[in-house]
Amino acid sequence: MSDVSNCYYIFPINKLRELVIPWVFNELISSALVITALQLDSRNVTVGNLFIAIKGHKTDGRLYIKHAIKNGAVAVLLESTNNDNFLAQNIVNNVSSCVPIINFYKLNQAVSSIAGRFYGHPSRNLNLIGVTGTNGKTTISHLLANWVELLGEKSAVMGTIGYGMIGSMCVSNCTTFSAIDTQRILNQFIQSGIKFVAMEVSSHGLDQYRVDALYFDVAIFSNLTSDHLDYHGDINKYIMAKWRLFSELCVTNYVINVDDYIGYEWLSYLPNSVAVTIQDNLPKFWKGEWIKLVKANYFVYGTDVFFHSSWGNGIIRSQLLGECNVSNLLLALGALLVLGYPLMVLLSIADQLKPICGRLEKFKSFNKPTIIVDYAHTPDALEKILRFLGAQLCKKGKLWCVFGCGGNRDKLKRSRMGIVAERYSDYVVITDDNPRTENSQSIIDDIILKIKHSEKITIIKNRVQAIETAICQADSNDFILIAGKGHESYQIVGNDYLKYSDQDIVRNILENFIT
Structure with a gap:
């Protein structure tokens, strides 16, 4: 396996002049000025911090320089480009302070490097795996960390569910962290003895240069389908954002x-x-390493994955459900094999890999339907799960789908998800899923726009009532997919995060039936 014990140590740089010297040389910057922390948010600034003022996707941090200085910033890096030097200079002129404010061309592209220098480039001293793709990032990253943990090594994940060691994770509200937080957290991992990190890498994070100064031992590509077009604008820009991980x-x-x-x-x-292929799709030109699925046996309690590979043949006996998880398992296996982990050792412990919270998570109570909670929030993910459940598991009963679409997000996928749910489900319950500031009914109208068989459809905006209705009406042989929220512990209504969990709702309903 890849050995990071002999990696050279890079000393952190906390003096401002030395920190920025690759980009900015200014003799007026005191050589003795020490920085205690880096901040992108003026509200988090404390005495001794360096405030990095960049124009974000939603907020322009350059407008909060006064606030940062008031909170104790000892210096400011100010983003400037060819088009907004005048704006940047006006901001500086309006700030009366002895605190140095340093113009920095294209600062947003350098934040990851600055943070890397400040924290001693921690990614050089651990095995870092980056996972990108529309679907599967969370599952693959958790499989990687769990597999390595079962071998007795300290490992961690960073992504949608949170960051830290599995079982003691800190909650996150994003997939890819800010450039500063990423380097800071990786540094914390090293301080606590963690040497293996699996990180979800989102298209937003790549587009905003948040992971540019990281050193990845392996990058994994899971898949790419239409998503986040509200941010990227079109599918080609989305593809090119993902491609940055592999090309730049x-x-x-x-x-x-x-x-x-x-x-x-x-x-x-x-x-x-x-x-990696589960469809016998290896290119004829390919001479490199490979993993190919031979067959998969699906059960209600898990999956047996038979494969051939450059490293030999084997069987993964897994607790995970779904065809998508066959691909996820083989992608994770490929990353560990290329790092040097022995194949047979990995296979011997694969049956101990834990299902991931909110990813094809199964709930079953006596004489009640089987319930699956999943994060599927794209047409492709929803289709794959419904097709799998219908073809492999739900053979004696009916298939239900409870889902909604997020407000203030990609509207183009709503009607496509409605079509998918109608086509592959016997019954569909459409409900709310983080409506945010958008009108709930308008979201539902978008979902049902192209639905042809309205007799399949029930609309219940209240998500708790929607889930309860499906469970109460379904037979014991039926399967119910509750899609869209997965691990989330909140429902976003307006600008408020209300405490909510699909898993908790399902447990409460099933427990009430028992009692």
């Missing part, structure tokens, strides 16, 4: 799902790759 960042090895047409295309540009 520092990565040693790649693991690519070649069943996805994007992955198949990218493979020819990435010679240091492991090609």
